Amino acid sequence: MTAKQLRDAAELFLLDLDGTVYLGETPIGDMRRTLGRLREAGKKLVFLTNNSSKTEEEYRAKLCRIGLMDGRDAVYTSGMAAIEFLQTHHAGKRVYLLGTRALRAAFAAAGIWLDEDDPDVCMLAYDVELTFEKIEKFNRFLAEGRPYFATHPDDVCPTPYGSMPDAGSFMAMFERSSGRLPSQIIGKPYTAMGEAIERRFQVPRAHMCMVGDRMHTDIRFANNNGMLSVLVLSGETTRESMKKFPDRPTLVLQDLNKIWE
Numbered sequence: 001m002t003a004k005q006l007r008d009a010a011e012l013f014l015l016d017l018d019g020t021v022y023l024g025e026t027p028i029g030d031m032r033r034t035l036g037r038l039r040e041a042g043k044k045l046v047f048l049t050n051n052s053s054k055t056e057e058e059y060r061a062k063l064c065r066i067g068l069m070d071g072r073d074a075v076y077t078s079g080m081a082a083i084e085f086l087q088t089h090h091a092g093k094r095v096y097l098l099g100t101r102a103l104r105a106a107f108a109a110a111g112i113w114l115d116e117d118d119p120d121v122c123m124l125a126y127d128v129e130l131t132f133e134k135i136e137k138f139n140r141f142l143a144e145g146r147p148y149f150a151t152h153p154d155d156v157c158p159t160p161y162g163s164m165p166d167a168g169s170f171m172a173m174f175e176r177s178s179g180r181l182p183s184q185i186i187g188k189p190y191t192a193m194g195e196a197i198e199r200r201f202q203v204p205r206a207h208m209c210m211v212g213d214r215m216h217t218d219i220r221f222a223n224n225n226g227m228l229s230v231l232v233l234s235g236e237t238t239r240e241s242m243k244k245f246p247d248r249p250t251l252v253l254q255d256l257n258k259i260w261e
């Protein structure tokens with residue numbers, strides 16, 4: 001497929017953040033113009049992240065500050081997908097959320113019944129405010145056999161100081177202590193977030209294009225959900241390293257700006 005054919009086929013672009021539209025605080029190349037041209041062509045843009053420690057508003061503020069976001073665009077996080085997942089499949093259930101204050105506030109604002117003592121289900125998110133007290137409580141609920149879900153599977157989160165343990169590392173810790181793994185994970189590369197996005201934006205997944213720099217999350221997410229995909233080589237994957245993965249993207253571009261060449 002050529003870049004033009006892909007632009008014609010996709011109605012909605014799901015844009016990974018770090019390594020795809022920016023690196024740290026810096027947009028990649030002339031990303032503002034590239035995204036502006038996609039909007040002018042009538043494409044819906046959704047910035048998509050697995051990071052459930054931050055809220056929609058925090059990402060919106062950053063993307064606006066560096067000039068990448070427009071009022072027509074949307075931000076979608078695995079935390080938001082977890083809310084939709086619970087509302088759709090576990091409506092009215094009491095939830096213990098291992099997550100930041102900001103994420104707990106977003107769950108509460110969406111009408112999710114948060115319960116610290118006797119939850120029906122447990123949700124693990126990327127809790128950067130984790131304490132031993134929370135670990136103890138969550139582990140006890142898992143040992144008691146309560147249903148267990150997680151917002152996303154990433155083992156590490158990139159920071160200016162190197163890789164930090166992310167939700168996948170927390171899961172590994174709880175697996176060692178309780179023998180349990182989540183029965184469902186919401187974010188990339190799984191399908192629960194694809195389903196949630198389809199419900200939210202009312203676009204069939206076959207008409208969505210996932211753009212990202214990671215084969216095992218972004219491109220596998222597209223393939224698991226029947227989406228088009230663009231692998232960009234502006235982040236962690238190279239033309240050489242992509243061959244080690246079983247998935248194939250629809251298109252490979254040096255960076256997203258090349259979609260207009």
Ligand SMILES: [Mg+2]
Nearest residue numbers: 016018019213
């Ligand atoms: Mg990335």
